[in-house]
Amino acid sequence: MLAGSMMNQVGEGRIVRFETALLAMDTAGIKLMLTEFSGLSLSLAEALIVPALERIGRGWEEGRYALSQVYMSGRQCEALMNSIQPDIAVEQVSGPRMAIAALEDYHLLGMRLVSSVLRASGFPLLDYGRMDVDSLADRVADAGVDILLISVLMLRSALRVRDLRRKLGASGHRVALAVGGAPFRLDKELWREVGADGTSDTAAGAVALVKRLAEEREN
Amino acid sequence: MKQPMTSLQRVFSALSLQEPDRVPLFLLLTMHGARELGMSIQEYFSKAENVVEGQLRLRAKYHSDCIYTFFYASLEAEAWGTETIFFDDGPPNAGMPMITDVASIERLERPRVGETACLQKVLEATRSLKARIGDEAPLLGVVMSPFSLPVMQMGFERYMDLIHEEPDVLERLLGLNEEFCVEWANAQLAAGATALCYYDPVSSPTILPPELYRRFGLPLARRTIARFNGPSAIHLASGRCLPIVEDVASTNTLAIGVSAEEDLKTIKGACAGKLAVVGNLNAIEMRRWTPMQAEAEVKRAIAAAGPGGGFILSDNHGEIPWQVPDEVLLAISEAVRTWGNYPISLKVPSDAD
Numbered sequence: 251m252l253a254g255s256m257m258n259q260v261g262e263g264r265i266v267r268f269e270t271a272l273l274a275m276d277t278a279g280i281k282l283m284l285t286e287f288s289g290l291s292l293s294l295a296e297a298l299i300v301p302a303l304e305r306i307g308r309g310w311e312e313g314r315y316a317l318s319q320v321y322m323s324g325r326q327c328e329a330l331m332n333s334i335q336p337d338i339a340v341e342q343v344s345g346p347r348m349a350i351a352a353l354e355d356y357h358l359l360g361m362r363l364v365s366s367v368l369r370a371s372g373f374p375l376l377d378y379g380r381m382d383v384d385s386l387a388d389r390v391a392d393a394g395v396d397i398l399l400i401s402v403l404m405l406r407s408a409l410r411v412r413d414l415r416r417k418l419g420a421s422g423h424r425v426a427l428a429v430g431g432a433p434f435r436l437d438k439e440l441w442r443e444v445g446a447d448g449t450s451d452t453a454a455g456a457v458a459l460v461k462r463l464a465e466e467r468e469n
Numbered sequence: 470m471k472q473p474m475t476s477l478q479r480v481f482s483a484l485s486l487q488e489p490d491r492v493p494l495f496l497l498l499t500m501h502g503a504r505e506l507g508m509s510i511q512e513y514f515s516k517a518e519n520v521v522e523g524q525l526r527l528r529a530k531y532h533s534d535c536i537y538t539f540f541y542a543s544l545e546a547e548a549w550g551t552e553t554i555f556f557d558d559g560p561p562n563a564g565m566p567m568i569t570d571v572a573s574i575e576r577l578e579r580p581r582v583g584e585t586a587c588l589q590k591v592l593e594a595t596r597s598l599k600a601r602i603g604d605e606a607p608l609l610g611v612v613m614s615p616f617s618l619p620v621m622q623m624g625f626e627r628y629m630d631l632i633h634e635e636p637d638v639l640e641r642l643l644g645l646n647e648e649f650c651v652e653w654a655n656a657q658l659a660a661g662a663t664a665l666c667y668y669d670p671v672s673s674p675t676i677l678p679p680e681l682y683r684r685f686g687l688p689l690a691r692r693t694i695a696r697f698n699g700p701s702a703i704h705l706a707s708g709r710c711l712p713i714v715e716d717v718a719s720t721n722t723l724a725i726g727v728s729a730e731e732d733l734k735t736i737k738g739a740c741a742g743k744l745a746v747v748g749n750l751n752a753i754e755m756r757r758w759t760p761m762q763a764e765a766e767v768k769r770a771i772a773a774a775g776p777g778g779g780f781i782l783s784d785n786h787g788e789i790p791w792q793v794p795d796e797v798l799l800a801i802s803e804a805v806r807t808w809g810n811y812p813i814s815l816k817v818p819s820d821a822d
Binding site for chain 1 (some may be wrong): 554556558559560562563564565566620624625626629632633674675676677678681707709729730751753754756757785790791792
């Protein structure tokens, strides 16, 4: 839970300035803004970095920003978070176990974007890279993954999520599937059709999605 | 009712921003040829003669106003040394990028069209199709833009890093790609292609901010397209185009492909007097359309962009997915012949309709 004092310390104006600095790739400006706070922390990430990335993600969804800006912003924020907690990706003590993979595509950008934003938002996750259905299902079951994020570019790969869901079901392992990528953006019904538990049009939206899936898992 | 035209006349009329006898249809089918011939997608693309037969059968069945000599998107990456991976139910995909470290770009050499088997196969198909189709219908060839090819050559992330951080190395790669693209384009035109589609998704504002496009992609497109020995259309492959319509027009290309995420009527207005408009049926949703929905979507597109001419009905991406069933394709084809005759009397449906 975000401390109220941190919320007050950040404020809307700073978020907008941080967003502007990220889009301009103004590294010096970003560092200067962070020196205004007592120190880097996960709650600062939640109060400043996540809202800025969400604004940029919304901007892309609305056609105001480009995907390259989402990518470069995420990359800058991921570097920042690594400087806060370099071991965040592997040192998980509580919460759902999450993993991310690109399903049968060699286009890894979407996966990298989501991975950057989640790490920058303080969510640890296992990075499986490119996987086929069978290997991914086995790996997810072996690792006891609770939430699996899947990125695809091609329609064919999106439809393979259905096979993945079937295979995971057969293994008896209960896992929530969060899917994203161009086919799911262009066809708003597709995520349901393939048996996923949710989708997001943007990398930043994945933060809210995994929070929802984690809550549903607890209930 | 206007005098019936051949497909070639119809398309040239639309590209000249005129009203033909009816709205031309570019049903951009590639893999469906394999289905017609009862063979796997990999086997289909292994021989030029398969693609020739497949394209002729598809035209006879769906009455598309062009023959599409495009094989698959990873073909050019394959020419540069990237592996192509085939699937039974989707387009061949580029495997791991061949440029694994930026330093290797300094030593990179471009492939020569005459020495590259996969490209020669396309040229053989083009020559054969031209011999069979004559001047009845245009043959539409495809080149990847020198600015977008690096996504397959080196992966999107490494390419974005290169654009933002190493402009000198970027210029070297784009220079090599430009020479390759010009040679490949002109070889297709010499083999019988009527026009070329210049696929350039990276230049879309969906992918790159217009200021970076204007710095790198636009001057490259102007130079490259000026060296083609024939006409071209620019397609941003599902990416948005509205903010850069004026820039695209400045390349002297004839037409632009429109995303399903953009309002077709708005794009048509922005392109008036400058560019023909190609689009924008949603190829992803198309998979689950009923024939009735297909007809409604065709009517919507024709009502939005048909009046005044300068419009070619097509999908938003430049390739119809394998999963789109025949009945939907037939419904699209029939609908354009029912509702696309000039003068167009359809009105854009309002949300209340």
